Amino acid sequence: MKILIIEDEKELLATMKSFLESERYICETANSYFAAEDCLSAFDYDIIILDLTLPGGEGLNLIKLIKERNKQAGLLIVSARNSLDDKLKGLDMGADDYITKPFHLAELNSRVRSLLRRRQFNGDNKLIFNDIMINIDSGEVFVNESLIDLTRKEYEILVYLIVNRNKVITREALAEHVWGDNISYADNFDFIYSHIKNIRKKIEIMNGRNYIQNIYGIGYKFSER
């Protein structure tokens, strides 16, 4: 899978690149409008991550170019502007998704994954981790081939954790992904813990293993220990 990251902030670009590379993507980068133009005219990409505020040109103009040259690529817009205008304009012009700065790396990963899933028409829409299998299309979760019944929130948490397997996920990133901005009204994250507990219990009943580790003071990690 080949990803082009267009971002003018070098440090952010480097972190995004190394994070996505650790997820086994091939990443190319462009840090200006012109560099992006060069990459786009020379190569094909599966996913393009585009920062809308670039030196040397308005990022929205690049969308047009991407739609001409890299029609099949999934386009994820990143911007510090959380103005609805830009979001709608970007989506109108053919962007597939929109993420606002600053974002959680796990969230970026999750968005890239779901974009890829949507691109692959004949690809499998199954998320598999050892004895756990999730059918993304139907929203069903199987442990050792038996269906388990998860609530909407539990399902979203589990998918997020598995997509970001072997990565430490902060409680904040998890909460924001599942509960959105509403999370800022909570005084603590205790309710996340009770959902995690339920997921573990439901997996355990079907003799599944407990892959969800607590990372002290930070959050959770879904891995095989």
Added chain:
Amino acid sequence: MRLLQKTNRAYFLISLTTLIIAGVVIYFVLSFILRDNLNENLVSDIEVVKKSIEKNKVLPNYYPYIEVVEVPQQLVRPSLSIDTLIFDKAENEMVPYRQISLVTEINGKKYFIAARDTLLEKSDLLATIVIVTGLVFILLLIILYYVNRRLSMKIWQPFYKTLDELKKFSHDNPEFRLTSLSDTDEFRELNNTLDKLTQRILTDYQSLKRFTEDASHEIQTPLAVIQSKLETLMQDPELKKGQAELLSSAYSYTLKVSKLTQILLLLTKIANDQFPDKKQVNFSQLIEEKESMLADIINEKKLEIKKDISSEVFLETNLILAESLVMNLLGNAIRHCLTSTTIYIILNNNRFEITNSGTPLSVPPEKLFERFYKADKSSESHGLGLSIVNEICSVNKWEINYKYENDRHKFIVIF
């Protein structure tokens, strides 16, 4: 009050006082002149009577106008001019008369001669004057009203035109110019000043808008870098417990700063009226939605929510702002509510009320809506939620009130 009404009122009062004073003066002058005239007539009447007695030796008697009586020789009386009342049989009432009388000697005999004439009754005089002044007053008012109206339409017309144009002024239209012209110096000056002022507002507004956007962008990018670096660092499996704690704390404060800048940007946008798209928003549905979004937090705190929500309450407003209003008020209630208590929500076409338990405020309630105000300094809240609510209410011209009753905090939005 309109300008025309004000000038009319002033004219009315001035004409009224002037005419009242004039009426009083006219009354006194007129009665003085009339009396003087009457006296002269009576004096000449007496002279005529004297001559007639001298010549004809007959005493004329036209009571009550002329009265002549022969009196004893030794009687001496000065000549008198007095007002007197005489009974009038025809009208069956006492009628005032002016009387001049004297005692004089004609052909060796002494006579008392009195000449009288009716005084115009005072009340009659007064009534006449009042009626005449009243008529003049009404005539004056009518003339003033029409002249004034014509003048105000003609002279003030450029002013009203300027006013109409100014009403169309909006931040969203950078092309705005005042076009109305006038040959009146004052209006021309007013137009020029207003034109400069509006141009100034527009450029200031544009640069402020750009500044807030740029500032937010400039702050969010470094924050994004910090956040991503911290998240990368967290992946380190060798991380010790103490390091993880430091990292986690730095991380959560980074998120807080980023949230703060986003909210400040939102506040600026609301205040600048940058949420123009209005539509009919179903508040009844909105409240249910937001409540279910917060369900986990509500359950965690063991809260009960009692609702009295009229169905299908639609309000014309911006959807994002409506969501933000409901979310902030509900979130505020949940945050400050004591555990295992009840939150009451009332919604109808006139108002949205939300009540939660809690300790009384430590500061005056009007501080509640100020930016960065926090009831509890240690609280996780950013202290901007109620400022947002206040700002949203003010752009929608809704009224927000706060009350503390029976150990409960109550917020009321009146639509």
